[in-house]
Amino acid sequence: MSLPNEQIEYSRKDLSPKVRQIGLLLFALGLIIAVAAYLTEPIRASFMNLVLLMFLLSVGLGSLFFVALEYLAGAVWSTPYRRIIEIFAATLFVLPIVALPVYFNIHDLFHWTHLDGVSKDIALSSKSGYLNVPFFTVRIIAFFLVWILFYSLLTRNSRKQDAIKDQLLTKKNIKISAVFMPFFALTVTFSAIDWMMSLEPHWFSTIFGVYYFSGTVLAALSVATVAIILLNKNGYLVKGIISDHYYSLGALLFAFINFWAYIAFSQFLLIWYANLPEETFWFLSRWENGWMFFTIGLAFVHFLVPYFGLLSQPSKMNPNRLLFMSVWILVAHFYDLYWLIMPTFSKGEFVFGWMEIGFILLGFGILVLIFVVFSKNKNLVPVGDPKLKRGIDFRL
């Protein structure tokens, strides 16, 4: 059943120890600042911890979505670097550790956990069938288990294929991906609702899950693009990844930049038009008391700059420019999550300081370390995949 993948020029190389050092440095710096933040301002720190959690969830879950999407769509252009996306999907494993501090501070974050407040509030008490601590706990554990289950199924088959080169494993993974997709749609929506929308339990937006989904895909894609460009430059990947591949990654980033803007604007426009006080307060708390410039900045950082940065063909084909834009988008996703979460913590004034920078460093450090740990003793290219040759030969 094996396919002629003999022409493929790939030999496994161990990652340079520099990468691990950089990862450890970022992680250690971030961790020290985070701990210091918890000691000085625990509530603010747990809000930032929530931002970090959602950021890592975006990368992990988005990557898993991408792996499944490649199988389902039968895409070949992304096969040569699918393993890298699989490795980043392992971010899902650190989520419980990152979520624990948030979970222990749940009373500081989520108003609906205060039963005395809920009982006096008709809106909240009628929502309490969904928003209550036991059900919340069950949900986050169940979601986590679902993700780990599908992660293990998909990546195990993919890795097995490296050794035995069995085409049927691809078919199996296609089926697993098809089952995963509805679970993905539900879990990403309800994760966004549980962790972020319920910060303001009176507020509701039916598009919120899609909004978070668009950011999820962007985060996963930009992390993968950064890793692919850097690894390919230093010869860790299979020979033959060229500007046509970069172009496709860039085009998808560009598409989802537009998708995000479309969704974000749809959410804003309806609320702005209807002008109902139970909906507008959410945007007002992101507009008043110094948050206005941060909100206007979101449109620039998350849409206009990457839009024009990725608009032309050369900007997607040139690895250096694409690398810059990918890092930009990754930071923009952090910006977006900060905008979603932090105004709930500080309605009175805009906040940004050393604590926030620490959590950003921590997030990037975790991503680098995850790549270092999960890429150990692994092929960085799915050498047994029947689509690999076609993926390398992919031309626009």
Added chain:
Amino acid sequence: MKDKILFGYTGLFDTPDSIINAAKKASEEGYKKFDINTPYPVHGMNKAMKLPPSKLGYASLVFGLSGTISALLFMYWTSVLDYPIVIGGKPFFALPAFVPIMFEVTVLSAAIATVLTMIIVYFKFPNISHPLHDTDYMRKVSSDKYGICIQADDELFDESKVQLFLKELNAQSIAPVYFDDEETENKPSAFDKKFIALLAVVAIIVSGSTYILLNKVVYSVPFNWMMNQNKISPQQSNAFFSDGFGMRNPVEETISRGNLPYQFKNKPEEAGLLLANPLAFTEENINLGRNKFDIYCSPCHGYFGNGDSRLRGQFPNPPSLHSEKVRNWKDGNIFHVITEGQNIMPSYSSQLTRQERWAVVLYIRALQRAQNAKESDIQ
């Protein structure tokens, strides 16, 4: 028979790889005017033929952005300068509301202008039919062969050299292609009589059938012109009455059911003295009053009667309802103002029934009491 004019030399290949190779060789050789014909798009051909990236994108960008800007300026002109109307309490220059339209106009103008530009740039129609049409070569590259055609107007073109070049590439059925005399001699004109006649016939058929379909065949319920109904509209004349007016006054000495005339027209003092609130201070009546007050009164008077209008200064603010004067008014005086209007406040007798007006009076009393509570209320 006179000499035919040579268009170019063609050669056929069996595989996509060999045609890519041929395209590479031809461009390396320095040929510029050659074309590749394949049954389906072959990836990597642009590079092999050394085709520069299309400049069409710049046209799209320019036309798209000019669409965005002209949509914005047009909406600014219509809704801010020429005919400002308050819509939904939004400012005249309501940018979020403009964005979807700007987006649509961008897409529309970019798409249409790009297609038009492409047609203008690429189709400079020297002939009605391309010389390659209806040749064996074209028949083959439309089914299973991959063909190259090196044109005679290329600077490097030399019949024997091109033949040799194609032979070296192992091309099959190398053959010259000539211009068709009939085609080259009959240049098409956009103002050809036959063409104009055809356009006219097509236009008449399309518009005529559309008209018949919409107005005669599909003349169904949603299309039955709801404006034209068999009744008298306001201001319409009617021949039935001798004076010709469609709108009638009530018959003298009668009143319509439920429509008691108001006895205190232009007599506010008497209304204050003689009228008493028939409604009791019950929760039901207060709720009715609040409901109506919030709908009809609060836009100008504010939710609590403080005179804090929500109309952004587009209508003068009324004085507070908590003034000494209004608090000392009798219920009948307030009722009178609601019924008759006062200064620039219009009458609300057509919006509010008598009972509702009295309920509003009750609610205003409740508001006044809430802000100027007596000592005894606290106990």
